[in-house]
Amino acid sequence: MADRRLESLVAGNVVTGPDRRMTAARLRAFSGGPLDREPWPARNLHTDADAAKAAGLSAPIASGIQPQCHLVALLVDLFDDDWFRYGELDLRFLKPVFADDTVTPHLRLLARMDDAGTASFEFEAWCARGDGEAVVSGTAKCRAVPGGGR
């Protein structure tokens, strides 16, 4: 079993990851292109206030993938190597995340099925902004295979 928390989870339990502040620097690191690109960062609505305004936004927003990856980090914490072989996510993108917003990943266990030593888990998965609004929401599934951990 990849993480001891998995053993004790029952349907309805919620696992929450750390709060992450989406600073402008982190948005640029994610969406600015490789650091050896010149000029850096690439100008887009994730990295540049003018580009964001041209797209009808009040300020740069994070790529939707960035908060999604905070959910993935929480799933890697739970499932370890198994996530990289059996992880599945199905997410809808609901709200933008602006620079300096805080996002927090959450998982609520929906179901667990055990078969021949392998446990399959299904979670409701979402990332919430500091104001409580979900920015991405959907489901996550993964198997925990004996000996599949680190």
Add this chain to the structure above:
Amino acid sequence: MTPATRSSDGALRHAHSLVAGDSFEPLSFSVSAELNQQYLLAQEDFDRRYIVGVGGRPPQVHPALLLSMSAHTKSPDFVLAPGTGSIMARQESRFLAPAFVGSTLSVSWTVVEVYEKRGRPYQVTESVVVDEAGETLLVRRSHLIYSLERKDG
């Protein structure tokens, strides 16, 4: 053969005009330690598996890098029509194998479906990431809307 993203006169077609069966130009790239660490900083995730590696394996490629580099916007011939944007509505991702720093990864993109929902056109693009041995690492389906509209609140 003319790629789907080019018209018969060789001009690039705008992304929103691609239909099921069309493909974007594939991308190959090498994952350096620096590129990987850039995503560790972006995600504030400094797990040792991504920096020094665990279990005798090289440092692992961060999943944020895999997801970011498999966005259709990373295709060399991705081009938006003037004044439009590409909005991600839904994404289905399956992780199938880990990737490691130093490897060369290839990404292909195929439009697999076009549909309409509440009067808005959606394009579903499947991205497949493989390593140099041909092993599939990640498959994701992105449901995209091309629009001037932006959610801002």
